[in-house]
Every structure is written in structure tokens, then in C-alpha cells.
Amino acid sequence: MAYQSLRLEYLQIPPVSRAYTTACVLTTAAVLELITPFQLYFNPELIFKHFQIWRLITNFLFFGPVGFNFLFNMIFLYRYCRMLEEGSFRGRTADFVFMFLFGGFLMTLFGLFVSLVFLGQAFTIMLVYVWSRRNPYVRMNFFGLLNFQAPFLPWVLMGFSLLLGNSIIVDLLGIAVGHIYFFLEDVFPNQPGGIRILKTPSILKAIFDTPDEDPNYNPLPEERPGGFDWGEGQRLGG
Structure with missing residues (x-):
């Protein structure tokens, strides 16, 4: 019974959040048993001269050995990735995937100029930042010590x-x-004379966007953004 409940809860996680979080956990498990971080980290020379292309992806999947830092990152990754997918990206899976690709591309480009070997934590902060700017009136509480509004969350982290x-x-x-x-995506197109520069490729829309929603879909409430008192929040006036 417990297994069935856990399986049902797992399958109710929206697809992109489920796939990315699962890949991160499995990568960490693989490092414990099968591979080493040296086979995963971001190294431009190995990528472009020795064609170890997988490093472009795996450096976003490994968050270090199991411990406080790993759990902290996984909780924030899971919650804010899921709340974005179920909130402002609800019914727009292709746009969400495109945000992943756009963010990953920029981080990889910047990674060429800074000494970072794993970019997963930076990717998590990106998700937190986008969520926080799209939910500016949510009040946050961090470890029961700090009270602030959502846009300050990335800086608190x-x-x-x-x-x-x-x-x-x-x-x-x-x-x-x-x-x-x-x-x-949100500011420039709404300015006088502004245009939408980021456009999701039609091939992504054909692959990921489906017209019918699952009637049993159970979204994670967006007004509970933090969890574990590491970023708990509620909307102003709520």
C-alpha cells in the first residue's frame, strides 16, 4: 500500500520536474557505485576536443555526495521546479523545456569563462529567481529567522x-x-516598442504540448513555496 501511494505521488509530479529531479538523484546514486565525478564535470577541452559531449548535461545533474548540501539543493530544486511547472508554465511544457535549454546554454557559455565544474546549483538558483520574480507578493520565512518577500529569496540563499x-x-x-x-520573457515584451525575443521552437511544442490535461492531476499549491521552514511563505493578505 505504501509503495502504491508513493508511486502515485511520484507519477503526479509534472513530467519535466520529475525527469530532472530523478536524473539528479540517479546520477548521485551512480557516483556512489559506478562512476566518479571526474567523468561528469564540465571541462571545455574534454567536451570540444575529445567529444565527451555528455558532460554538457551531466554537469547539471551532480550536486555532490549525499549530505546536507545535496538534500538542501534537491529540496529547493524539486519544490521550485515543480511550482514553476504547475504555476506560470501550467499547460506550457514546451515553453518550460525551452527555458531549461536557454538557461543551460547561457550557463554553459558563461562557464567557459569561470572556474565552475558543476552547474546544477546555479541552475536551481535560476529556477528560484524566475519563480520569485513571478510571485513578488509572497512573504517568505527562512529558518524562522528572516521574513521577506519572494524577490529577495535568491539573495538570501x-x-x-x-x-x-x-x-x-x-x-x-x-x-x-x-x-x-x-x-x-516577462519585462521587455511589455515595454513600449518591446518584442518577444524568446520563442519556443515549434518542434518542442509538437513534442511536449498536449491539448488534454489529466483530470487526476494534483498540482503542488504555489502559495506554499518554501517547505521545511527553509523558505516558507504565504501571499500577502492571505
Whole structure:
């Protein structure tokens, strides 16, 4: 019975969030038993001179060994990826996949100039940034210590990362790419004379967008963004 309930809950996760989160967990499990991080990290020379193309993907899937940092990243990745897919990207799976591709491309491009070997955490910060800008009136609570509105969440996470002794370059990269996407998708097209620069390719729409929704689909409520008191929030006036 417990297995069936867990399986049902797993299948109710929207497809892109389910696929990406699962790939991250399986990659970490594989590192424990089958492979090493040296086979996964971002290395332009190995990618472009030795054609180890898989590194363009695997460097987004490994978040380090199982521990606090891994669990912290997985919880934030799962929650904000899912809330984006079930919120502003509801019924727009192709657009969501295109955001993944656009963000991944920019991070890879910037990764050529900074010394980062794994970009998964930066990708998570990008998702958090886009969600936070699209939900500006949600009030957040971080570890029961800080109260703020959603747009400050990426910066709070960066400060927390700094307190843990991590480099803030990863967080800054995620914030920068998230801001570029948000500006091109949500801000610039609504300016006088603005145009929509980011257009999802029709092939992605043909593959991912389906007209019928699953009547049993159970979305994660977008007004509960944090979880585990690491970013709990509620809408103003709620």
C-alpha cells in the first residue's frame, strides 16, 4: 500500500520536474557505485576536443555526495521546479523545456569563462529567481529567522551559501541567467516598442504540448513555496 501511494505521488509530479529531479538523484546514486565525478564535470577541452559531449548535461545533474548540501539543493530544486511547472508554465511544457535549454546554454557559455565544474546549483538558483520574480507578493520565512518577500529569496540563499563557506559565483551565475530570462520573457515584451525575443521552437511544442490535461492531476499549491521552514511563505493578505 505504501509503495502504491508513493508511486502515485511520484507519477503526479509534472513530467519535466520529475525527469530532472530523478536524473539528479540517479546520477548521485551512480557516483556512489559506478562512476566518479571526474567523468561528469564540465571541462571545455574534454567536451570540444575529445567529444565527451555528455558532460554538457551531466554537469547539471551532480550536486555532490549525499549530505546536507545535496538534500538542501534537491529540496529547493524539486519544490521550485515543480511550482514553476504547475504555476506560470501550467499547460506550457514546451515553453518550460525551452527555458531549461536557454538557461543551460547561457550557463554553459558563461562557464567557459569561470572556474565552475558543476552547474546544477546555479541552475536551481535560476529556477528560484524566475519563480520569485513571478510571485513578488509572497512573504517568505527562512529558518524562522528572516521574513521577506519572494524577490529577495535568491539573495538570501546566496548569503546562506556564503555563510556555509561556498563560493557565491555559483549563485551569482544563477541569478544572472534567471534575470536575463525573466527580462527577455516577462519585462521587455511589455515595454513600449518591446518584442518577444524568446520563442519556443515549434518542434518542442509538437513534442511536449498536449491539448488534454489529466483530470487526476494534483498540482503542488504555489502559495506554499518554501517547505521545511527553509523558505516558507504565504501571499500577502492571505
